Amino acid sequence: xxxxxxxxxxxxxxxxxxxxxxxxxxxxxxxxxxxxxxxxxxxxxxxxxxxxxxxxxxxxxxxxxxxxxxxxxxxxxxxxxxxxxxxxxxxxxxxxxxxxxxxxxxxxxxxxxxxxxxxxxxxxxxxxxxxxxxxxxxxxxxxxxxxxxxxxxxxxxxxxxxxxxxxxxxxxxxxxxxxxxxxxxxxxxxxxxxxxxxxxxxx
Amino acid sequence: xxxxxxxxxxxxxxxxxxxxxxxxxxxxxxxxxxxxxxxxxxxxxxxxxxxxxxxxxxxxxxxxxxxxxxxxxxxxxxxxxxxxxxxxxxxxxxxxxxxxxxxxxxxxxxxxxxxxxxxxxxxxxxxxxxxxxxxxxxxxxxxxxxxxxxxxxxxxxxxxxxxxxxxxxxxxxxxxxxxxxxxxxxxxxxxxxxxxxxxxxxx
DNA sequence: CTGAGTTGTTATCGAATGATTACTTGGAGA
DNA sequence: TCTCCAAGTAATCATTCGATAACAACTCAG
Numbered sequence: 001x002x003x004x005x006x007x008x009x010x011x012x013x014x015x016x017x018x019x020x021x022x023x024x025x026x027x028x029x030x031x032x033x034x035x036x037x038x039x040x041x042x043x044x045x046x047x048x049x050x051x052x053x054x055x056x057x058x059x060x061x062x063x064x065x066x067x068x069x070x071x072x073x074x075x076x077x078x079x080x081x082x083x084x085x086x087x088x089x090x091x092x093x094x095x096x097x098x099x100x101x102x103x104x105x106x107x108x109x110x111x112x113x114x115x116x117x118x119x120x121x122x123x124x125x126x127x128x129x130x131x132x133x134x135x136x137x138x139x140x141x142x143x144x145x146x147x148x149x150x151x152x153x154x155x156x157x158x159x160x161x162x163x164x165x166x167x168x169x170x171x172x173x174x175x176x177x178x179x180x181x182x183x184x185x186x187x188x189x190x191x192x193x194x195x196x197x198x199x200x201x202x203x
Numbered sequence: 204x205x206x207x208x209x210x211x212x213x214x215x216x217x218x219x220x221x222x223x224x225x226x227x228x229x230x231x232x233x234x235x236x237x238x239x240x241x242x243x244x245x246x247x248x249x250x251x252x253x254x255x256x257x258x259x260x261x262x263x264x265x266x267x268x269x270x271x272x273x274x275x276x277x278x279x280x281x282x283x284x285x286x287x288x289x290x291x292x293x294x295x296x297x298x299x300x301x302x303x304x305x306x307x308x309x310x311x312x313x314x315x316x317x318x319x320x321x322x323x324x325x326x327x328x329x330x331x332x333x334x335x336x337x338x339x340x341x342x343x344x345x346x347x348x349x350x351x352x353x354x355x356x357x358x359x360x361x362x363x364x365x366x367x368x369x370x371x372x373x374x375x376x377x378x379x380x381x382x383x384x385x386x387x388x389x390x391x392x393x394x395x396x397x398x399x400x401x402x403x404x405x406x
Numbered sequence: 407c408t409g410a411g412t413t414g415t416t417a418t419c420g421a422a423t424g425a426t427t428a429c430t431t432g433g434a435g436a
Numbered sequence: 437t438c439t440c441c442a443a444g445t446a447a448t449c450a451t452t453c454g455a456t457a458a459c460a461a462c463t464c465a466g
Binding site: 008039040054055060 | 422423424425426427430431432433
């Protein structure tokens with residue numbers, strides 16, 4: 001007995017622990033970018049030791065790859081969920097679904113950051129695959145026109161920028177910000193407003 | 204005489220050297236992001252020693268701030284340049300002008316990266332100012348409608364993502380990529396195609 | 407011509423970080 | 437019950453990076 005469970009994390013199957021770490025890593029990578037994040041921060045956020053994170057994923061880059069793969073899958077999954085329904089409101093639903101992912105910490109920032117890492121030989125291909133996957137889904141599965149697809153993707157990138165810049169802190173005080181947020185996606189903006197992190201928040 | 208000019212960089216007024224370093228720093232920060240860039244890389248790219256870079260700008264963060272301020276000024280300057288002319292083609296000209304900045308190394312990637320740093324207490328405010336500045340210019344100086352402004356900014360963010368992902372390497376082979384590039388900005392895409400860095404290029 | 411301020415360097419430090427090694431402990435199956 | 441694999445940790449290492457300090461040489465005003 002005694003079960004001196006003072007220091008060590010409660011036992012868990014590796015797959016389950018992996019998922020926990022991926023969730024924590026998404027939040028931390030999202031807050032600090034890829035290069036700006038230490039494996040130790042991820043480990044502490046997940047409640048395990050730093051060497052264990054490295055051992056489970058092999059390397060920091062491989063961990064990050066797992067994180068963005070999971071994030072892109074998550075987006076496709078949300079889009080699929082809101083696909084059924086009135087076709088004329090499909091774009092609004094998908095925009096709101098994307099903005100809704102703000103509630104899952106780091107999800108959108110990680111996506112945004114991945115679009116800047118195309119030059120990395122390891123991460124680049126994964127990021128391109130993820131981006132292309134969303135693009136194809138929007139066009140083929142959701143049935144958007146070429147023009148609609150471009151606009152939808154561009155709108156998503158704009159949301160990423162707004163989130164990354166923490167622009168919502170200025171909502172209401174800065175006219176141009178208010179403008180963009182209201183115009184961005186008809187239904188998305190409400191979600192963005194309620195979910196977006198403020199300036200200086202650790203998030 | 205003798206002027207043993209073996210190691211030390213040729214003398215230059217500090218202001219001139221500052222500009223040289225800013226240009227080099229834009230390229231390096233653009234290629235590797237803020238956190239991923241060392242002051243030593245910047246120094247070597249500029250042909251001076253690392254401590255001198257630090258001394259000229261005080262700190263790495265201040266150097267980066269000078270870089271993005273310069274980049275945002277550069278964008279405004281280009282937009283101003285193409286402002287005169289037929290109003291119905293103003294949007295096309297400005298889109299092409301933005302894409303044309305691809306020829307100045309690191310300019311667009313630096314802008315893209317700055318939109319992810321809103322959470323930084325030092326850099327965040329500068330990035331927000333720059334973004335808001337462009338926004339206001341597009342709406343007030345260029346006279347775009349609210350809707351046009353949003354679409355223009357969103358298109359710019361999409362270009363940033365395409366560049367960051369090195370998507371152009373797949374142009375012609377990947378159907379969806381071809382689609383977006385052609386649809387993005389009528390005249391911008393030609394410039395993007397000829398100027399965009401390929402996958403794996405140091406750029 | 408000279409000397410003082412500016413331009414620039416070399417040497418070096420302390421902290422941080424990703425990774426490796428060797429060790430411990432819990433728990434499921436024979 | 438016993439044992440062996442999986443889960444997890446502590447200790448530690450080699451690098452890297454931003455910053456500081458001390459020093460050297462060019463140049464221009466008087």
